Amino acid sequence: MAQDLVHVAAQEAAAVAASIDVAELAERIGLRAVAVVAELHQPEDKDLEQLTVEAALPNVQAVLRGFATCESPASAQAPEVTLNWVSTLAQRGISVAAIPRCYVIGLGMCDAAIREAVQRLDAPEKVKWQLANSASRYLYGFCEKVSGDLVDYYQRERELWIRSADSVRAELVHAIVAGRPVDLHATSAALGYNLERRHVALMVWVDPRSQHKPSLQALKGAAAAVAHKLKGVELLVVPAGPSMVWAWTGGPNVTDSPPGALSVDAPLLASVGGIGAGLNGFIQSHRQARDGRRASGVFSHPSGTVARYHDMVLRALLTQDLSAAGQFVKAELGELSLDTERSRRLRATLVAFFEEGMSWAKTAERLASLDPAQPEF
Structure with a gap:
């Protein structure tokens, strides 16, 4: 040349x-x-x-x-x-x-x-x-x-x-999350993990901005530490490449919202899905953890952050699916999202309540001055 x-x-x-x-x-x-x-x-x-x-x-x-x-x-x-x-x-x-x-x-x-x-x-x-x-x-x-x-x-x-010992488990997991049909009992036995119980999925990965690349064992260890804080008694961890692991933890007391903040050691990042039951819950929670991971990248979370799906679900949806975001808002707001006179009054009451520093007395005075017949307060 x-x-x-x-x-x-x-x-x-x-x-x-x-x-x-x-x-x-x-x-x-x-x-x-x-x-x-x-x-x-x-x-x-x-x-x-x-x-x-x-x-x-x-x-x-x-x-x-x-x-x-x-x-x-x-x-x-x-x-x-x-x-x-x-x-x-x-x-x-x-x-x-x-x-x-x-x-x-x-x-x-x-x-x-x-x-x-x-x-x-x-x-x-x-x-x-x-x-x-x-x-x-x-x-x-x-x-x-x-x-x-x-x-x-x-x-x-x-x-x-x-x-490697991980290969069979990982290929079974990929088949499950891809939606391919599997024998529930045989697959649970092969994975050494009960697919019929309640689960919380999580992901741990290396911050792509870091020059330091921890070992796969370090990622697995971080996943186990997060699972312990989620009160899981069973743990399934599979590699999803050299710099990321997928994991699920289950148990009778497993939670996606433990007391206190979750964190991992830098330069790792993690995301946690919601609680799901059975095979469908296994898949759904994984997708939620994946959405949390995507949002974590979009919003440039610092190393050590654990993104919980329920803390950032709307952000996660907004990064990829506006229609799903709208459905989520409607489901969460319930009657407040309806275009009715009662719903409009409810929304006005809540706006006043927050603007008055969540003071019931000040909100009552404000609404009474605007509309003495205000029935929703």
């Missing part, structure tokens, strides 16, 4: 790379990959979508940096975030073919973005032609090198995973 740019000013390539919105391009690539690659297209699994988008970002950064500095694609290395994504694919049994397919998608979209940036450049047409073609050659070389390395890495990770 260096020979291609002998007659092209280095600052021109750097200017092209600098003009591209890296985060926006990476997000488009990740979302496109999730939409197009069948095994990644799992609408209920927002974690996989998020991991795919996160994995795209350092690749786009590496491509633009390599192009701008005239690096050889033969020296390209797979970013650590992408290795974690591949480990997750291996642990979930997603085909290795998903990797080169994602890179082909990324190659095409990066190439198009670079060519558009080149066309905006104030430079001779010959220079533009050289830049665009040099970028394409670098992209093809990068994708060939990195995707090949990742396929080899996937095979090693898959072999290690199959031999």
Whole structure:
């Protein structure tokens, strides 16, 4: 590539790379990959979508940096975030073919973005032609090198995973949360966890902003500590990639709202779902913990935070499903959400009560001055 740019000013390539919105391009690539690659297209699994988008970002950064500095694609290395994504694919049994397919998608979209940036450049047409073609050659070389390395890495990770004690439990859990039919008693026995009782689901993961990456054992330990505070007597923990675990705890006194604050050691984060009963409750509580995790990322919770679903359910819904958020508000408000005269009076009474510092006497005086016949107070 260096020979291609002998007659092209280095600052021109750097200017092209600098003009591209890296985060926006990476997000488009990740979302496109999730939409197009069948095994990644799992609408209920927002974690996989998020991991795919996160994995795209350092690749786009590496491509633009390599192009701008005239690096050889033969020296390209797979970013650590992408290795974690591949480990997750291996642990979930997603085909290795998903990797080169994602890179082909990324190659095409990066190439198009670079060519558009080149066309905006104030430079001779010959220079533009050289830049665009040099970028394409670098992209093809990068994708060939990195995707090949990742396929080899996937095979090693898959072999290690199959031999691990967690693999059977994790694959059973993935089948359950995906809604596939399972034999309740046989699956409970295989998991060593009673699926018929009350559960609270939780997730523990490494803060992606941290340079420190605790071991999987540390994540499992944090999940056990949170489960103990939730008064669970049974615990099921399965890896969901190298930097996250899914867990469920159950028991006669299990709660999703223990006294006192919940926390985990930095740089970990956690989320807790609501109480659910039986197999459906197992799935529902997991989805709530997943929604809490998503909201935790959207609102940039600091390391050590445990997001409880019932503390932030509306925020969680607003980040992904406005219709569901509306239904939640109606269910929680009950009669207050109705468009009736009685409901309007109730709402007015409550507004006055809060504005008067929750003083019954002041609220009564205020409402009486406005409407002596106010019946709802």
